[in-house]
Amino acid sequence: MAIPNMRIPSRQLFIDGEWREPVKKNRLPVINPATEEIIGDIPASTAEDVDIAVKAARRALGRNDWGSTTGAQRAKYLRAIAAKVLEKRPELATLETIDNGKPWFEAASDIDDVVACFEYYADLAEALDSKSKTEVKLHLDSFKTHVYKEPLGVVGLITPWNYPLLMTTWKVAPALAAGCAAVLKPSELASITSLELGEICREVGLPPGALNILTGLGHEAGSPLVSHPDVDKIAFTGSGPTGIKIMTAAAQLVKPVTLELGGKSPLVVFDDIPNIDIAVEWTLFGCFWTNGQICSATSRLIIQDTIASQFLDRLLEWTKNIKISDPLEEDCKLGPVISRGQYEKVLKLISTAKNEGATILYGGERPQHLKKGYYIQPTIITDVDTSMEIWKEEVFGPVLCVKTFKTEEEAIELANDTKYGLGAAILSKDLERCERFTKAFQSGIVWINCSQPCFWQPPWGGKKRSGFGRELGEWSLENYLNIKQVTQYVSDEPWAFYKSPSKL
Numbered sequence: 001m002a003i004p005n006m007r008i009p010s011r012q013l014f015i016d017g018e019w020r021e022p023v024k025k026n027r028l029p030v031i032n033p034a035t036e037e038i039i040g041d042i043p044a045s046t047a048e049d050v051d052i053a054v055k056a057a058r059r060a061l062g063r064n065d066w067g068s069t070t071g072a073q074r075a076k077y078l079r080a081i082a083a084k085v086l087e088k089r090p091e092l093a094t095l096e097t098i099d100n101g102k103p104w105f106e107a108a109s110d111i112d113d114v115v116a117c118f119e120y121y122a123d124l125a126e127a128l129d130s131k132s133k134t135e136v137k138l139h140l141d142s143f144k145t146h147v148y149k150e151p152l153g154v155v156g157l158i159t160p161w162n163y164p165l166l167m168t169t170w171k172v173a174p175a176l177a178a179g180c181a182a183v184l185k186p187s188e189l190a191s192i193t194s195l196e197l198g199e200i201c202r203e204v205g206l207p208p209g210a211l212n213i214l215t216g217l218g219h220e221a222g223s224p225l226v227s228h229p230d231v232d233k234i235a236f237t238g239s240g241p242t243g244i245k246i247m248t249a250a251a252q253l254v255k256p257v258t259l260e261l262g263g264k265s266p267l268v269v270f271d272d273i274p275n276i277d278i279a280v281e282w283t284l285f286g287c288f289w290t291n292g293q294i295c296s297a298t299s300r301l302i303i304q305d306t307i308a309s310q311f312l313d314r315l316l317e318w319t320k321n322i323k324i325s326d327p328l329e330e331d332c333k334l335g336p337v338i339s340r341g342q343y344e345k346v347l348k349l350i351s352t353a354k355n356e357g358a359t360i361l362y363g364g365e366r367p368q369h370l371k372k373g374y375y376i377q378p379t380i381i382t383d384v385d386t387s388m389e390i391w392k393e394e395v396f397g398p399v400l401c402v403k404t405f406k407t408e409e410e411a412i413e414l415a416n417d418t419k420y421g422l423g424a425a426i427l428s429k430d431l432e433r434c435e436r437f438t439k440a441f442q443s444g445i446v447w448i449n450c451s452q453p454c455f456w457q458p459p460w461g462g463k464k465r466s467g468f469g470r471e472l473g474e475w476s477l478e479n480y481l482n483i484k485q486v487t488q489y490v491s492d493e494p495w496a497f498y499k500s501p502s503k504l
């Protein structure tokens, strides 16, 4: 259960295993999006702090207590972190809710995923020990080759605000499992639980510098991390424009990046769905879960014209039934969006849709019963044209737009009519058709007869402007490993490429 009147712990930057005041001593306010009140503050790092943290990370890699650990030893730290997160579940979920605005039960389920993710990467860290040196068979007997998988080095992890501690974990857990030392820069809009991860690392005795946590603004703290010459890789989740800036800056140093940049994912619904209510619920969950702030949200409903009217009627009934309230309330299903900026951005996209000729079938405004907080009603928009901004741009709020189709060909064309390529979903009884759509969708993730469930074992990531690289599963571990070829000459014979000056 949520903890009433919980206070935000006052923290500094987590560097080299200690709490450390930022060099410039600046702080940023923490705002509860449900009340619009300032409920605390976080330290604001700058380039000077980034440099101190990167040096601490580099030292950790050079020390035996982190740099020479086996996967099995690192697994013990990851399991200890998982156990502490579980112990602090009510506190962490409450902090997440008052910082981010997501319903408490969603925050608590994120914390459960955080625990599972640390445990999963503990298992993978252990398994790495038997895979860290593998022989490669050659066509010659005079050479022997093997391949080492070793930690990539110091990695910069930049995360968004929609699943604050969970997105942090998607990057931190595999980076530590691989044996890297990391500098994490969480979003300035929701950093509290990531700072608490610092306290957990201190409590479990994670070697100093293995994980450093720098809160602060993107251009002041994120940008110097990306351009730091001693950072070997950047993993980023966030907006497209910031992804482009990061890739551009990293390119100057030929620094590898993985980018997860959101989307405008389709949900295609056919008239053979066996149960309209089940389909309607997936449609709602696909777009309105996490207050609609999901990178993979299926925010474009593409519905077969033969059932469109019946489906929309039922969708309206379900939507009206969604409880919008303070996210700490037990049965809240939709809380506020993250910030005033996001609130204004979402309302502007809705009003542009209206001005462009779309119909706001439901919502589009602040719920009347909530006078404070960045609340927006779940919104359904019809009469949408593919040239409209609402069809093309990521909203990152509880806004669903709808188009109808007649044929499979038309449905797939509409589904792929986007610059993004993160997720795509199909609801249909016909599994052969689902298979055809799975192949035709231009995306990194496909959901069949559901939308959004996300597990830590399969790969996560997109194509097109949704970015590249894969997180989660074994794929994420590969992001943090250097593959080193080692070739040994094992013959007693001379190489005999040059003519020898002496006759032996």
Ligand SMILES: NC(=O)C1=CN([C@@H]2O[C@H](COP(=O)(O)OP(=O)(O)OC[C@H]3O[C@@H](n4cnc5c(N)ncnc54)[C@H](O)[C@@H]3O)[C@@H](O)[C@H]2O)C=CC1
Pocket (backbone or CB within 6 Å): 158, 159, 160, 161, 162, 185, 186, 187, 188, 189, 216, 217, 218, 219, 221, 222, 223, 226, 237, 238, 239, 240, 242, 243, 245, 246, 260, 261, 262, 263, 294, 295, 342, 345, 394, 395, 396
């Ligand atoms: N794909 C996703 O999961 C997310 C997408 N978004 C989208 O992005 C829009 C803007 O939200 P923001 O919070 O401003 O996203 P953002 O992409 O600017 O922020 C994400 C992270 O990048 C950092 N950052 C910002 N500028 C940077 C720079 N120049 N160099 C290095 N790091 C930098 C931020 O501090 C934060 O930690 C939202 O309205 C939403 O549409 C936002 C959050 C998550």
Ligand code: BAL
Pocket (backbone or CB within 6 Å): 162, 163, 237, 293, 294, 295, 296, 454
């Ligand atoms: N639930 C998926 C994570 C994301 O939206 O970034």
Ligand code: NA
Pocket (backbone or CB within 6 Å): 030, 031, 032, 033, 098, 099, 100, 189, 190
């Ligand atoms: Na906040």
